[in-house]
Amino acid sequence: MKIDLKKLNTSAHASIPFDETIDLTDEKLYGAKPFQSPVHIKGVVSNESGVVRLAGSIETIYSTECARCLKPLEIPLSAEADMMLSDDPEAEEEDDLFVLTSDSVDPADVLVPALILQVQMTYLCKEDCKGLCPHCGADRNVTDCDCDKKQIDPRFAALRALLDSDKGE
Structure with missing residues (x-):
């Protein structure tokens, strides 16, 4: 879902909410496709006195296996992001800044990387797994x-x- 940012320029405090389910079943991570459950994103894109900001959250179930016994695991995974959106290509060095390439933004482009950063390399079915x-x-x-x-x-x-x-x- 692309959000047209031109609609936010009409008012100094305009906002566009988003709430959707996206499909990440083809996304590969560590050689597997772990996002087999629906991925839900919600939030708002707002214009706060000329600063365009995207604030949202993403939730899903991460399918993996125990690193020791290979038992299948379903890990609830979520992340939040609060990013300023900028069309300045030289501003990429900031952590809370997302650089735009057009006059629209797909919230998934901002939130999916935040979700992937929450993924650990290994998971255990229990701490004392033998x-x-x-x-x-x-x-x-x-x-x-x-x-x-x-x-x-x-x-x-x-x-x-x-x-x-x-x-x-």
């Missing part, structure tokens, strides 16, 4: 496997053999 056994793949949260707990890195097997031969003497 993860998967690196040898048999069993979920250690569900069952204990019979794998040897002291697996030796094959690169150090020769050293282990030397230690074992010293104990035999």
